[in-house]
Amino acid sequence: MKRLALTAGILALAAPLAMAQTSTWVPDKTHSEVDFSVLHLSLSKVRGHFGNIGGTITWNEADINKSVVDVTIDVSTLDTGVSMRDTDLKSSGFFDVSQYPTATFKSTGVAKHGNSLTINGNLTLHGVTKPVVLEVDGPTGPIPGMDHRPHAGFSATTTISRTAFGLGTKYPNNIVGDEVKLTIDLDVVKQ
Secondary structure, eight states: OHHHHHHHHHHHHHHHHHHHTEEEEEEOGGGOEEEEEEEETTTEEEEEEEOOEEEEEEEESSOGGGOEEEEEEEGGGOBOSOHHHHHHHHSTTTTOTTTOOEEEEEEEEEEEETTEEEEEEEEEETTEEEEEEEEEEEEEEEEEOTTSSEEEEEEEEEEEETGGGTSSTTSOTTTEEEEEEEEEEEEEEEO
16 A cells, blocks of 8 residues: 555656656747748849748657647748739739648657757648658757747758649749748747
8 A cells, every 4th residue: 555655656746747848839929930042043042031930849858859840830921022022922823822821830750969950740831731851950048038938949941842832833943943942940938
């Protein structure tokens, strides 16, 4: 009986410790964005970004491989600095934001390599889901933010094929390059 009580007591004490090893973080929308660059006319790169990044990162401090990333990108916030181009990119010929206003990334695996991470996952963009691999610097921090809550930073890169996601398929690669480089910068806040 004492052994059963002792075991129950140890489990009761261990449960909060196990829970404390997992924390939830959300993007700070004012300090997070997804930038992109794509070759135009085989001459120069066009750059732009998306804001209003949402979602959660469930960080498992005890086993990083069990961490989970689930991020949503508001595609309607697309901004290249040229309003006429932005209107064209938001139309049905490219992103079709009226039908597909968001993109999502859901991790399928996280691996740590020194001070960096590799995150495998599925990107859903323009109604198409494809696997992608994010090469991530970070996390940096955490440090206390202006809101007195812990903040951490991540910077990730990947390259996708625009035509694989059905974006601008009427344009040949010498007009709009097929490879689109994405850079994701997140300032995340512990909940």
